[in-house]
Amino acid sequence: MSPITHPVVDFFMLGFIAACSLVAGLFFFKFWRSTRDPLFLAFLVFFVVQGCTNAAILSLEHPNQGNLIVFVVRLLSVLVVLGAILRKNLARN
Template identity: 45%
Template sequence: MIVGFLLGVIVTGSLTAAGFFWRFYRQTRDSLFLAFAAAFAIEGINRMAFLLIDKPSEGSPIIYLVRLVAFLLLLGAIVAKNRRVPARKK
């Protein structure tokens, strides 16, 4: 019972964070914000699916595969952001 409640809180927090990052992306068009929005949305949906499974197993490989995709998305966006050469000021 309490596990379901806590998973619901995590889902709500993840999807809320995704919404904020999506809004920041729309304002700035910075792809880093888009990556964070996607990663939080993926994690929120992953936790929601975990909540809907009859007998969930935290050690399931598919759970870790989805999390790996979300974290690699973040890592790739951070690396891409740091590799860009900033425009020179005149």
């Protein structure tokens, strides 16, 4: 038996996740502004991109299906965080 999914619940959850991601981005913006640490800037970019892509998915005709452009944009945001982590760790040595 497969669970019954309602588009209204899907849209609500995507919107909620998008809003929470943008709020997390605001927190990292606050931390970055006070410290100027590039790692906080990378997390800011990550959460803003995640929130914007979740909001953009809401406008798609079939939001539950994969979209290559959304995947690539999200992958790039993860790579930004990974690059910032590597940069911070390599700078210590």
